[in-house]
Amino acid sequence: MKNKILIPLLAAVIPALFTGCATDAHYVQTGDKEQIISVGQINIQDYANAANDAVKELLQSGALDKVANPPAILAVSRIVNNTGQQIDLNLITKKIRVALRDSGKALTDTTVGLGGTAEDPLAKGAKQEGEFMNDQKTTRLPDFTLSGRIIQTIDRAGNTRRSTYSFQLSLTDKQGLAVWEGEKEIGKQGTRSTVGF
Amino acid sequence: MKTLKLLSFVLAAGALALNGCSTVNSVENAQREGQRNMISDQRVITDAGLNRKVAIVGVNSAMTPGGLLKVQVEVENHTHSPQRFLYHFEWFDANGMQVNNIVSASVPEQIEGKESKFIYSIAPNPSCRDFRVKFIEAD
Numbered sequence: 001m002k003n004k005i006l007i008p009l010l011a012a013v014i015p016a017l018f019t020g021c022a023t024d025a026h027y028v029q030t031g032d033k034e035q036i037i038s039v040g041q042i043n044i045q046d047y048a049n050a051a052n053d054a055v056k057e058l059l060q061s062g063a064l065d066k067v068a069n070p071p072a073i074l075a076v077s078r079i080v081n082n083t084g085q086q087i088d089l090n091l092i093t094k095k096i097r098v099a100l101r102d103s104g105k106a107l108t109d110t111t112v113g114l115g116g117t118a119e120d121p122l123a124k125g126a127k128q129e130g131e132f133m134n135d136q137k138t139t140r141l142p143d144f145t146l147s148g149r150i151i152q153t154i155d156r157a158g159n160t161r162r163s164t165y166s167f168q169l170s171l172t173d174k175q176g177l178a179v180w181e182g183e184k185e186i187g188k189q190g191t192r193s194t195v196g197f
Numbered sequence: 198m199k200t201l202k203l204l205s206f207v208l209a210a211g212a213l214a215l216n217g218c219s220t221v222n223s224v225e226n227a228q229r230e231g232q233r234n235m236i237s238d239q240r241v242i243t244d245a246g247l248n249r250k251v252a253i254v255g256v257n258s259a260m261t262p263g264g265l266l267k268v269q270v271e272v273e274n275h276t277h278s279p280q281r282f283l284y285h286f287e288w289f290d291a292n293g294m295q296v297n298n299i300v301s302a303s304v305p306e307q308i309e310g311k312e313s314k315f316i317y318s319i320a321p322n323p324s325c326r327d328f329r330v331k332f333i334e335a336d
Binding site for chain 1: 262283302317323
């Protein structure tokens, strides 16, 4: 009699236990409570937080307001990746660019780039064509360039690892002076990746 | 038997006290030169547990040199142990419409026991008039 009750009970409880451990796929928001935190790599929320801090500090500094003809024109220069992982640096620069454009403080020139390589070659061609047809140089040089570096440092104590990512950014004016500089450090410590905060 | 129970209770409580508690001492200038422009705020508390641990002390605002609204919120940890939470700023224009902000991710924050801390944000554009800050306790 006891077995008759016990077996169906176990049959119901055991699958329930297993389904409790599994996580069904679902949509998440960047930076929510369920974010995956990896000690050994930069997670998407880290880029968002670094960009958030950079934009806050940059807007607060008023550096972009000191141009003769606002909004300021910005060009993205070299951002060096000194971490052990491959990074698409647009994950941080795009957020900064969009936030600055939305603020009305700066616009990014997509026709200039390092070594003459334009982010948008077609726009560069159209601009050159327009200048040729009108027989005058209409190009406004960028007021500022954005450069930076992402650095990773790793410390270990037994099984515990600590990774610190430093997001360093500089805004340089036409005279070559860094009119704004910011650094955001994001430190993560643990023995393995986790979900949460 | 009673002594054994008492001893294990004391040991457990002692271990907890040693692990979880570290509070912050601070010092500041007595005669403050800067005056904070405190603003009246309206609070909606749905997580009383978080509010008991990390309470909002006050909100003040200022304008940046470029004419953007800057809001600073002072929070205080009422417990003796570090607390972790996420906060998130939302911005609204003169018509009460929420202003989209690409860098509006929730920001993780940690506050030590009995510590008072400031969090701040800058409005994404000059049209922003109002704001709301959301706090969520971390797991």
